[in-house]
Structure formats: structure tokens, C-alpha cells
Amino acid sequence: MKRPRKRASSVAVIDIGSNSVRLVVYEAMTRSLVSVFNEKTLCGLGREVQTTGLLAPDAVAKALTALRRFHALCRIMRVGRVHAIATAACRDATNGADFIAEAEGICGVSIEILSGPREAKLSALGVVSGVHKPDGIVGDLGGGSLELIDVRGNRVRSGVTLALGSLALQDLSHKSLKRAERIVRTELSGVAQLEAGRGRTFYAVGGTWRALARIHIVQSGYPLRVMHGYSIPAVDALDFARRLRRLASANMLADIEVVADARRPLLTYAALVLEYIIRVANPKTIVFSTFGVREGLLYERLPEAERSKDGLLCAARKLNELLSRSARHAEELIAWTDRLVRVVRLRETDEDRRLRHAACLMSDVGWRVHPDYRGEQTLNLITHGNFGAISHPGRAFVALSVFYRYAGLSEYNEPPTMIRELLPPAMVERARVLGAALRVAHMISAARPGVLPATHFRSHGRNLTLVFEHKMADLVADRVGSRFKQLGRLIGRSGSIVSR
Incomplete structure (x- = not known):
């Protein structure tokens, strides 16, 4: 008699973001996640949502093509469990529900559309899972939104969501840096989550901020190319963000080869948001985290005994x-x-x-x-x-x-x-x-x-x-x-x- 096939222990997360659509497959559902496959497609779903209220048709087509590939990959890799989430672009766009319905039919799983507070919480849990005893403010900058939330050890407070994602800011400002600066200044003034950051650590989560860190690593001659845990004194990060803005004004960012072509136009907006966060929050240190929403989603599902492990x-x-x-x-x-x-x-x-x-x-x-x-x-x-x-x-x-x-x-x-x-x-x-x-x-x-x-x-x-x-x-x-x-x-x- 043929034995029933043992269920695979691997777990995957499909993350439908405002800028990228990504599949990450992890070896197993454990306290220390190990990714065995990681692929993203920069679709730009959120690039017009703030002004038109819609996901752009070409972006939708590109995202659905990526999801078909991801579904096929999960099948041939025999992934045990697939989780799927969607963030700001899909929750804000009027045609977001139609896109999600089609995406669910392709992926064969239900897709959780994260609310702003939920996205902030999962980002913070991701940092809790990837940073030993964190103490500071988590800032998750995506394409459509910025989530800010206070974390201390394994305690996570309520978060806030702002429409300051790189694509959203580019859209709202009509690609005017002066207008973008006014928007950022207005949105970040008086945010309680930032006012609690004085003298603490700011944990930067998100692909475009990681791109900033990659540039800083290369330019400074830093010996490690490991992005997670890369740390910069806040005063140095502020100076770096200002320098990037000057490079943008001189149209010199196009030559930065360590960053994907599709991300380069967004670097200035990410630098602008980081600059004003440092001004308002006055943190001591900026730490870049590659652990974010996806890792937080899985960490949340672990038994308490597992979450408490080092x-x-x-x-x-x-x-x-x-x-x-x-x-x-x-x-x-x-x-x-x-x-x-x-x-x-x-x-x-x-x-x-x-x-x-x-x-x-x-x-x-x-x-x-x-x-x-x-x-x-x-x-x-x-x-x-x-x-x-x-x-x-x-x-x-x-x-x-x-x-x-x-x-x-x-x-x-x-x-x-x-x-x-x-x-x-x-x-x-x-x-x-x-x-x-x-x-x-x-x-x-x-x-x-x-x-x-x-x-x-x-x-x-x-x-x-x-x-x-x-x-x-x-x-x-x-x-x-x-x-x-x-x-x-x-x-x-x-x-x-x-x-x-």
C-alpha cells in the first residue's frame, strides 16, 4: 500500500506591496526563519492610487503575471503552507477588491488586506523577531504608506499609518521635490509615535530604505555587505539623506549601480522622509532591518514558547x-x-x-x-x-x-x-x-x-x-x-x- 505523502514543512509568504510583489519561501516555521527562495517583481501597483484612486492597468497585469509564476513555484517546490497579504495600494484603490479577487483565484489562497494599524503591528513584530531586545520606533516605508510604531522588547504599542510611501509621495507631489517636502513636513509634525523616539533607535524597514543603506555601505567602504543590523549614528544618517537630495537636484542618482533601476527615482523621497523623521524624532541611531511584515506575520503565528526563544x-x-x-x-x-x-x-x-x-x-x-x-x-x-x-x-x-x-x-x-x-x-x-x-x-x-x-x-x-x-x-x-x-x-x- 502506498504511504500518504508527508506534508512539506516549508512555508511561504506572498506579499503584494504597493511597489513590489514578492514571494519568500522559508525552510520551516521556526523561531529563526531561513529563506530558501526569495523573488520580487517591481510592479508599481501604487504609483497612481493617490491621484486616480485606481491601480494602473499595466501594473495590475504585471502583478498578476508575477503571481502566476509564484503559484507555480510554490507547487513545484511543494510548499507546505502559503500565506498571502496585500498592503496600502490594494486597501486604498477603488479597484483593489477586484484585483484581490482575481489574485486569489490565481494563488489559490485567501489574501489578507492589511489595515494600516495591522501592517504597523506586523512590521514591529518582524523587528522583534530579528533584533535582540529592540527599543525604539519602527518605521516601515513601502511604496504606498509609512507605518510608525513604538516597540520595547517584545511589547508593541499602537501604530499610525501615513500616506508617505515613496510611490504615494511621488504621486501626490507630481514629482516636485519642493511640494513633497511640504507634504512630509506637514504629515510628520506632531506624530506621537515619533515624539517618543528621542535618544532611542529608529528601525528602518522597507526596500527603498534598504537601498539607501546599500549606497551608504558602498560609499563608506564598510567591510560587511549584510544589510540586516547595519547601524548609522543619526547625525550621519541625516547628513547622508541631505547629500542624496542634493544629488537628486543635480540629476546624479541615475548612475547609482547598486540600486535597481526601478527604485532609483524613489530614493529621493525615501531620503526626504528619513531626514524629517530624524529631525522630528531625534533618535540616537538608525538601524536597518530586513525583518519586517512577512517575518512578523509568521512570528505572530508561533506558539508563545517559540516566540520567547533567542x-x-x-x-x-x-x-x-x-x-x-x-x-x-x-x-x-x-x-x-x-x-x-x-x-x-x-x-x-x-x-x-x-x-x-x-x-x-x-x-x-x-x-x-x-x-x-x-x-x-x-x-x-x-x-x-x-x-x-x-x-x-x-x-x-x-x-x-x-x-x-x-x-x-x-x-x-x-x-x-x-x-x-x-x-x-x-x-x-x-x-x-x-x-x-x-x-x-x-x-x-x-x-x-x-x-x-x-x-x-x-x-x-x-x-x-x-x-x-x-x-x-x-x-x-x-x-x-x-x-x-x-x-x-x-x-x-x-x-x-x-x-x-
């Missing part, structure tokens, strides 16, 4: 399961370094601790690489990894720790200077200490479980001792001793090994 550690555990020789060994390594930190009384913040745990979980992901390149390859894997809930300095710390675990601590084998410069010197030194500890642990255990729990730390004065239980005494060797002495020197101790 997104970074969930991602690190998944990489550990997929790439390491023993997933259980990494968990034992966490406990082993916990004991080391406790015995030597190394000061750690909560953030230091979670980053150390993430490094332990990822400390064996490069074992299949050629030995000469393990440090380099794992550095690249972690710094450019497709996961959230970690800052760029956090990425650099975890990556450097694992780099030192593989490459050693010789001054002739240092990682790229640009990566080290993402961290203050004290954090670089902490990464060296953790890397040295990981080298000891992996030398002792050969990455096998059941070994590290049979070793214990003792501290007496300036001497740090690693004690092997009798059943593991044969693992004591000169190379283990030399690595432990190196670790001791880094923390200002003399290191020795004994067995009992």
Missing part, C-alpha cells in the same frame, strides 16, 4: 545540527565555558554571555573545510550568515572567536583588519580568550560528547588548573598542556593540567 541561539543551534560533528558536544562546550567564566571570575554582560554561547554552538561548523582555510571560511560564514538577532559587532565577535579557534593566535595569522575594527579592542581581546578556550576544549575532546564534563577547573591565586577525571587521564598530552598554558597567559594566570 533568535540568534536558535539559528546557531540549527547550524550546529547541520554542520558540526556532534550537536551534543557544542552544548557541553557551553557548560564547560560557563564553568571557566565562573571560576576565573570573568566579567560578562548578558550580551557577552549569549555571544559566547553562539560561538560555542558554531565552533565546529568548519571541520569539513581544508585545514589551511578553516579560519578564513568560518569567518566568512558567520559574518555573512543569514540570521538575525545579532548586531554587526556581535557577528564580528562570534566570527573572530571561531576564527581564532581554527587559525590559532599567532600574530602572523590574524584575521582581516576591517573585521577587527568593527569591535573595540577589549572585545577583540575577549574573542582571543574565547578562541583559546575553544582550542583547548576541541583538542581535549576531538569534538566528541561525554569528554568535557569529565574535566574541571580549579583556581588558586594566580594559578588555573584543569583537572581530568581518572577515566580521561590518558587524554592528557603536551599539546593540550601548551594550549591551556596559552589560555592561562591570556587571562593573566599560569595554567597547569592534572589528573585524579
Whole structure:
């Protein structure tokens, strides 16, 4: 008898926005989402809605063609569950309901037309899922609208929707930047959600703001091309937004190759909105988030127990399961370094601790690489990894720790200077200490479980001792001793090994 086909675990979101129509397929419905497919089509559904009240016929045709392809892709990829949403253009246009009815017939699923407050909430939940303990104002700039909402930890307040999306602003102003500036100034004055942003973080969500970040990364020579978590002091972001406006006035934006052709005309409007948000809210920092409405939609559907988990550690555990020789060994390594930190009384913040745990979980992901390149390859894997809930300095710390675990601590084998410069010197030194500890642990255990729990730390004065239980005494060797002495020197101790 033929067994019934097991339902696929993957999940997809079709996002019908005012500017783009996008399909994202995620590996599974988990706390740390991993996209396995991501495609968008820039349709411009919302480009005439503010003045005509209608979705343009050519934009509708282009969007429906994209949706047919997306439906076919979900079928051949055997996606387990498909969610579909639509935003400002479809909710505002008088022919929006007719378009949605046709789109539902193509997609084979119901499409939720998000209200403004609902869109704001999902954007905030997306940031909650992708940023560790966020505290500030989330601003989601789409083609048709701007959503603003206050978030603190996992608490989300009520949001507001304004018709300041890039396409909407271009439409309302009849492509006049002076008129657009007056509209933005009027709409943003007195918005309560912005007045609560003073001295906090502004989380910028949306494709056109990501395009601004991409330009800033390239122009500043920043070493990471990871968009999520890219951070700019607000004063620098304000200066950058003003410079972009001057470039627009001089018709010099058309030559920016890192941004898609269809987005370039919208950059000025996105920069204008960001400039006035900074003026009104006076935030301390601008952080760009690639986690938004789609991720918020799925995060909202997770059980409470899953939502409460640390997104970074969930991602690190998944990489550990997929790439390491023993997933259980990494968990034992966490406990082993916990004991080391406790015995030597190394000061750690909560953030230091979670980053150390993430490094332990990822400390064996490069074992299949050629030995000469393990440090380099794992550095690249972690710094450019497709996961959230970690800052760029956090990425650099975890990556450097694992780099030192593989490459050693010789001054002739240092990682790229640009990566080290993402961290203050004290954090670089902490990464060296953790890397040295990981080298000891992996030398002792050969990455096998059941070994590290049979070793214990003792501290007496300036001497740090690693004690092997009798059943593991044969693992004591000169190379283990030399690595432990190196670790001791880094923390200002003399290191020795004994067995009992």
C-alpha cells in the first residue's frame, strides 16, 4: 500500500506591496526563519492610487503575471503552507477588491488586506523577531504608506499609518521635490509615535530604505555587505539623506549601480522622509532591518514558547545540527565555558554571555573545510550568515572567536583588519580568550560528547588548573598542556593540567 505523502514543512509568504510583489519561501516555521527562495517583481501597483484612486492597468497585469509564476513555484517546490497579504495600494484603490479577487483565484489562497494599524503591528513584530531586545520606533516605508510604531522588547504599542510611501509621495507631489517636502513636513509634525523616539533607535524597514543603506555601505567602504543590523549614528544618517537630495537636484542618482533601476527615482523621497523623521524624532541611531511584515506575520503565528526563544541561539543551534560533528558536544562546550567564566571570575554582560554561547554552538561548523582555510571560511560564514538577532559587532565577535579557534593566535595569522575594527579592542581581546578556550576544549575532546564534563577547573591565586577525571587521564598530552598554558597567559594566570 502506498504511504500518504508527508506534508512539506516549508512555508511561504506572498506579499503584494504597493511597489513590489514578492514571494519568500522559508525552510520551516521556526523561531529563526531561513529563506530558501526569495523573488520580487517591481510592479508599481501604487504609483497612481493617490491621484486616480485606481491601480494602473499595466501594473495590475504585471502583478498578476508575477503571481502566476509564484503559484507555480510554490507547487513545484511543494510548499507546505502559503500565506498571502496585500498592503496600502490594494486597501486604498477603488479597484483593489477586484484585483484581490482575481489574485486569489490565481494563488489559490485567501489574501489578507492589511489595515494600516495591522501592517504597523506586523512590521514591529518582524523587528522583534530579528533584533535582540529592540527599543525604539519602527518605521516601515513601502511604496504606498509609512507605518510608525513604538516597540520595547517584545511589547508593541499602537501604530499610525501615513500616506508617505515613496510611490504615494511621488504621486501626490507630481514629482516636485519642493511640494513633497511640504507634504512630509506637514504629515510628520506632531506624530506621537515619533515624539517618543528621542535618544532611542529608529528601525528602518522597507526596500527603498534598504537601498539607501546599500549606497551608504558602498560609499563608506564598510567591510560587511549584510544589510540586516547595519547601524548609522543619526547625525550621519541625516547628513547622508541631505547629500542624496542634493544629488537628486543635480540629476546624479541615475548612475547609482547598486540600486535597481526601478527604485532609483524613489530614493529621493525615501531620503526626504528619513531626514524629517530624524529631525522630528531625534533618535540616537538608525538601524536597518530586513525583518519586517512577512517575518512578523509568521512570528505572530508561533506558539508563545517559540516566540520567547533567542533568535540568534536558535539559528546557531540549527547550524550546529547541520554542520558540526556532534550537536551534543557544542552544548557541553557551553557548560564547560560557563564553568571557566565562573571560576576565573570573568566579567560578562548578558550580551557577552549569549555571544559566547553562539560561538560555542558554531565552533565546529568548519571541520569539513581544508585545514589551511578553516579560519578564513568560518569567518566568512558567520559574518555573512543569514540570521538575525545579532548586531554587526556581535557577528564580528562570534566570527573572530571561531576564527581564532581554527587559525590559532599567532600574530602572523590574524584575521582581516576591517573585521577587527568593527569591535573595540577589549572585545577583540575577549574573542582571543574565547578562541583559546575553544582550542583547548576541541583538542581535549576531538569534538566528541561525554569528554568535557569529565574535566574541571580549579583556581588558586594566580594559578588555573584543569583537572581530568581518572577515566580521561590518558587524554592528557603536551599539546593540550601548551594550549591551556596559552589560555592561562591570556587571562593573566599560569595554567597547569592534572589528573585524579
